[in-house]
Amino acid sequence: MAIQFNHTIVPAHDPRASAVFLAEILGRDAPVRFGPFWTVALDNGVTLDFLHADTAVPIEHYAFLVSEEEFDIIFQRIRARGLSYWADPMHSRPFEINRNDGGRGVYWNDPDGHSLEIITRLYGSGAVT
Secondary structure, eight states, rough: OOOOOOEEEEEEHHHHHHHHHHHHHHOOOOEEEEEEEEEEOOOSSSSEEEEEEHHHHOOOOOOOOOEEEEEEEEHHHHHTTOOOOOTTTTOOOBBBOBGGSSSSEEEEETTTTTTTEEEOOOOSSSSSO
């Protein structure tokens, strides 16, 4: 059997709201309740399992590889919500996208401050600009 990534737990103050936020932005099915989790399923079988956190939430980073067409749709949802976004993980290039590896990428934050990213090309697959 090949080893595949299956799921990760995403701490959140309001796991349902955070799961809905991600599902809506990415255009996924509505989150599903599974035990204490609200799960968001991706096309490759991986789930992000949002779990309630009473204490400070450690900021995590979640990156999603998308097609050029999906990028346009997701980026439009980000802008339609009036969300801040950046071309880089340090948030030093606000309201820009990057063109790394000959594709496009953008970062934004979820309600708990987790850093979310969409990219259209794998890192290292082309020229960095």
